[in-house]
Amino acid sequence: MHPVLSPAVLARLRKPRPYPALSIVLPTHRREPDNAQDPIRLRNLLAEAKERLAADPAVTRERRTDVIGQLDGALKEIDLAHAEDGLVIFAAPGEHEVWSLGRTVPARVVLSDTFLTRNLVAAHAAEPSFWALVISADRISLWSGGAEHVTEHRTDAFPLTRDLEAPDSERKEQIGDLPSTFRDEQTRQFLRTADTAVEHLLASAPRPLYVLGEAAALSLLDEVGTVARHATAHIPHGGLSRASAEAVRAAVLPAVAAQARQEVDAVLADLTDAQGRQKFAAGIDEVWQCVSEGRVRILAVEEHYRETVRATGDHLVPAEPGDPDSRDDMVDEIVEQALETDARVTFVPDDTLAGMGRIACVLRY
Secondary structure (H helix, E strand, O other): OOOOOOHHHHHHHOOOOOOOEEEEEEEOOOOOOHHHHHHHHHHHHHHHHHHHHHHOOOOOHHHHHHHHHHHHHHHHHOOHHHOOOEEEEEEEOOEEEEEEEOOOOOOEEEEEOOOOOHHHHHHHHHOOOEEEEEEOOOEEEEEEEOOOOEEEOOOOOOOEEOOOOOOOHHHHHHOOOOOOOOOOHHHHHHHHHHHHHHHHHHHHOOOOEEEEEOHHHHHHHHHHOOHHHHOOEEEEOOOOOOOOHHHHHHHHHHHHHHHHHHHHHHHHHHHHHHHHOOOEEEOHHHHHHHHHOOOEEEEEEEOOOOOOEEEEOOEEEEOOOOOOOOEOOHHHHHHHHHHHOOOEEEEEOOOOOHHHOOEEEEEOO
């Protein structure tokens, strides 16, 4: 399974594929007893997918065999014992991918010439992803973080390491000519290298950046580079250069939570201001109309809000799951379309928008 969703990955997944591009979406469960039925539901959806491939006259025998083989390969990568809230399987001629999501999804099997990505897009928007840069004099590591985990980023030049043992350090120490670890030129250059690497990464994968290290290390990074000056927060915390993922997560999480609270306060202030300027819409029907017209500048959605609806003309009406023409993932559709029109999407805790229909937006005009 792939641990990180990024705009670049989403753009790649949304490109047209040779027909059939198969998408299987399955709600999963983290704990007993709910997760007991997940393997059965998965087998049922896989069987449905294979039946639809066999019944579709537009799918040649060669491509059907290829896609079924890709499905079998995807099945080997699935670990339902460590499931989150949703599972998405993509299979097309010559390729397959499996995604585990921390956001519930409706069960679906879709054959098309593109993968069904709206659930991944919404999960990416809802996930409070961040970078955590851990600096010390001899090792600089970068961590990719989310709501429940951090993973060390071991590409893009990271981790950076160096040997602190200078050949003549003993002689220099004896004559009092050994500079402080965070004053010598080699350390300055070491941190400059890290600064440049992070700058390049943020250009392609922008996220909030948290910088952790001893006070002297934070000060020097700020002096020699530019990245630290634009970081979301500096966290004075030594001893993490070779720490576990859990230790890094524990150190950065309070700052991440504080930033999240600030963002919620800011979006609520934007919504209140928009109401006064009559550039405000709330409720799934109004918001859907506005986002379809490209008028939404800021979209706010409660984290676990889902709504099954049916479109009747220019309006949405409530529907039951399984009803003819019902759409179980309308909220995810709205999020995807908002992002396509360059709106800023913010997920807020449940009940934050209780008086606004659980979804609201600031309009451009």
